[in-house]
Amino acid sequence: MAPDARPGTLAAALLIARKDLAIEFRTRTAFFSAVVFALLAIVIFFFAWDPTAVTGMDLAPGVLWVIFTFAGLLGLNRSFSLELADRAIDALLGAPVPREAIYLGKALANVVFVGAVEAISIPAVALFYNTPFGGRWLAIAGVALLATIGLVAVGTLFSAMAVNTRLAELLLPMLSLPFFVPIVMPAAQATARLLSGRPVLEAANWLKILLAFDLVFVAACMMAFPFTIEE
Amino acid sequence: MTTQLTSDVHAPTAAGARRARSGISWWFVVAVLAVAATYIRAIYFTPLEAIQGPAQKIYYVHPTSAWVAFMAFGIVALASIGYLWLKDLKLDRVAESAAEVGVVFTSVTLVTGSLWGKPIWGTWWTWDARLTLTLFLWFIYVGYLVLRGAIEDREMRARYSAVLGILGALLIPFIHLSVYLFRTLHPMPIIGKPSRPSLPNEMLETFALAFVSFTILFIALFRARYHLAIARDELDAEDRG
Numbered sequence: 001m002a003p004d005a006r007p008g009t010l011a012a013a014l015l016i017a018r019k020d021l022a023i024e025f026r027t028r029t030a031f032f033s034a035v036v037f038a039l040l041a042i043v044i045f046f047f048a049w050d051p052t053a054v055t056g057m058d059l060a061p062g063v064l065w066v067i068f069t070f071a072g073l074l075g076l077n078r079s080f081s082l083e084l085a086d087r088a089i090d091a092l093l094g095a096p097v098p099r100e101a102i103y104l105g106k107a108l109a110n111v112v113f114v115g116a117v118e119a120i121s122i123p124a125v126a127l128f129y130n131t132p133f134g135g136r137w138l139a140i141a142g143v144a145l146l147a148t149i150g151l152v153a154v155g156t157l158f159s160a161m162a163v164n165t166r167l168a169e170l171l172l173p174m175l176s177l178p179f180f181v182p183i184v185m186p187a188a189q190a191t192a193r194l195l196s197g198r199p200v201l202e203a204a205n206w207l208k209i210l211l212a213f214d215l216v217f218v219a220a221c222m223m224a225f226p227f228t229i230e231e
Numbered sequence: 232m233t234t235q236l237t238s239d240v241h242a243p244t245a246a247g248a249r250r251a252r253s254g255i256s257w258w259f260v261v262a263v264l265a266v267a268a269t270y271i272r273a274i275y276f277t278p279l280e281a282i283q284g285p286a287q288k289i290y291y292v293h294p295t296s297a298w299v300a301f302m303a304f305g306i307v308a309l310a311s312i313g314y315l316w317l318k319d320l321k322l323d324r325v326a327e328s329a330a331e332v333g334v335v336f337t338s339v340t341l342v343t344g345s346l347w348g349k350p351i352w353g354t355w356w357t358w359d360a361r362l363t364l365t366l367f368l369w370f371i372y373v374g375y376l377v378l379r380g381a382i383e384d385r386e387m388r389a390r391y392s393a394v395l396g397i398l399g400a401l402l403i404p405f406i407h408l409s410v411y412l413f414r415t416l417h418p419m420p421i422i423g424k425p426s427r428p429s430l431p432n433e434m435l436e437t438f439a440l441a442f443v444s445f446t447i448l449f450i451a452l453f454r455a456r457y458h459l460a461i462a463r464d465e466l467d468a469e470d471r472g
Contacts, residue, residue, distance in 0.1 A: 154398070161391050165381035174377060175395065178370045182405035185413060205412055213405055220401055224394045227315055230387070 009104070012097035016105025021112060023082065031116065034074045038121040041067045042128055056129030061191035064125050065184045068118055068144075069151065073173055075113040076155035079106050080163040093229060103156065103225035107218075110152040118144050136194045143194070143203075146210040147187035150217060154179045157221040160228045179217075186210045258451035265444035269437065277437045289347040291437055295445040296339040297365070303333025303449065304372065304400065311396030314389055320464065323389035326396055328456035330375050332449060337369045363410040364403070371399045385467065 007015060024031055045063045046056075083089035092102060122140065126133050133140060155176050162172040186206035193203040273291040280287035310326035313319070344362065345355045356362065375395050382388040430438065 157394070157398075161378075161394070164387065164391075165378065166383065167377070167381040171378065171381055174374050178367055178374065178406075179398070179402055181367060182402070182409040185409045189413070209405065209409055209412070216401060216405075217398075220398060224398065227390050227394050 006096050007101075009098050009101045012095075012101035013104035013108060016092070016097075016102060017108035017112070020079070020082070020106065020109035024109070024113065030075055030078045031113065034071045034113070034117045035120050037074060038067050038071045038117055039124055041070070042121065042124055046128060057131050057195060058192075060125050060129045060131045061188045061195060063129070064122065064191060065147070065188040067121060068114065068147070069177070069180050069184055071117045071121070072110075072114045072148075072151050072155060073176065075110055075117070076152070076159045076176070077162075077169050077172055079110055079156055079159045081159075081168070084163060089229075099226040099229065100222050102229075103160075103222055106160075107152050107156040110156055111148055114148050114152060115145070118148065131195055133195070136197075139194050139200060140191060143187055143190045143207070143210070146207065146214060147183050150183040150210060150213045151180060153214065153218045153221045157225055157228060160225065164228075164230075182209060182213055186213075256451060256454060258447065258454055262444070262448040262451035265440075265447050269441045269444045272440060273437050277433050278431065280434075283351055286347055286350045289343055290434070291441040293340060293343040293347065294438075295441045296336045296343065298442065299445050299449045300333050300336040300340055300365075300368070302446075303329045303336065303453075304368065304403075307333065307372070307375070307396045308400035311393035311400075314393040315397070320385070320389060323393065324457055324460040324464070326392065327379060327460055328453050330372050330379075330392075330396070331456055332452045334369065334372045334376060335452070336445075336449070337365060337372065340365055341369060358410075358414070360407070360410045360414045364407050367406050368403065371402065375399060385464070 042063060045059070045067075049059060080089070083092060093099075122133070122144065125131065155172070158172055158175045158179075162168055162175065165171050167174075186209045190203035190206040190210070193206075194200070269291060273288055277288075277291075279285065306329035307326045310322045310329065314322040314326065344365070348357065349355050375392060378395055379388055379392050382391055
């Protein structure tokens with residue numbers, strides 16, 4: 001890229017994602033707290049049920065998705081509050097890139113963040129709940145990816161809105177959680193089918209909902225994003 | 232961009248007093264009379280249902296409230312799209328008023344449904360697809376009202392709530408789809424849920440009356456809330472000026 005060439009939407013999005021991930025990689029505060037939170041929650045959930053009455057296998061899918069939701073919120077909260085320091089957001093908005101690129105870049109960084117938390121907690125659940133993922137790990141990773149895209153699409157937009165309100169971090173879960181219902185429910189149901197070795201086809205309807213959610217909300221949130229930042 | 236000071240809506244300033252003097256709305260008078268007429272008819276002049284007994288009288292409150300709530304949230308979505316397009320604060324006040332009245336009617340739907348569910352289904356709550364959807368509607372629009380309350384800047388409040396108003400409407404089919412699929416995969420023990428009987432004429436007429444009177448009540452409440460929003464915006468403008 002020539003020094004003063006304006007980057008295209010995708011290139012700009014990648015630059016912004018790289019910037020966010022570089023900050024996260026150098027400080028590692030949000031990532032470590034999200035991972036520790038996820039591990040703690042996995043352990044605590046185990047004791048919240050009677051392990052002789054409910055097997056780990058029955059518990060695991062629900063636990064996984066509830067934890068991803070909340071760990072995801074930790075990362076999403078940071079996505080835009082990070083830009084408040086020294087009014088960094090002004091520089092970002094002043095940059096000659098389309099607003100959609102800012103949204104895409106932020107969302108991309110959040111997908112990597114939530115994906116990394118998942119990459120640690122899924123094996124942790126397999127270990128602690130004694131649920132061998134066996135040959136299904138690829139399919140489960142696919143479900144996780146679809147669900148993560150949906151979570152992040154909505155969460156990134158609401159994160160941009162929540163930082164500008166009086167309630168800030170309190171508002172994000174309140175706005176996001178109803179939107180996470182049609183993600184968590186299909187993801188947990190599909191994971192449960194896959195873990196118990198049912199045919200993949202049984203999870204097909206749930207996967208369709210996830211896919212449709214991703215398509216609709218990535219498009220809708222990208223269109224809505226320019227309205228959520230100050231002009 | 233303007234900044235807005237917090238202000239008490241009831242503060243006795245000129246604009247507030249002007250609104251307060253504007254008298255009672257005839258819509259309210261008509262609405263109260265119509266709702267009263269509906270209940271007199273429902274209680275005294277409509278036959279008891281053979282199986283459900285008096286519990287069936289819910290029919291004249293519950294589906295009508297649900298209808299009003301859905302209509303209100305439809306208005307929120309349309310007004311939100313309109314606001315983002317035209318940037319007219321009038322449309323934001325329409326969305327705000329419809330959302331608040333809609334939440335009230337959703338609450339009425341949930342509470343009356345629960346009261347009916349206990350004697351007829353044997354439980355206050357069951358995770359039936361419709362119940363779950365209504366509950367989430369309530370959550371979405373309560374969140375909408377909380378969001379409105381959390382933003383000081385008038386113009387930003389309008390923009391943000393319009394975004395949420397539109398996304399909320401997009402979310403409804405997805406929640407509907409997933410709760411429906413959830414229920415059909417795990418059938419719930421719904422105790423004695425009757426398939427809706429074809430109604431005798433007296434009941435149908437009372438039902439139609441309830442429908443009309445609730446719609447009038449919605450218009451009356453909506454207008455009152457809309458005038459309140461205008462008065463508040465005027466007051467805020469005076470505070471700034």
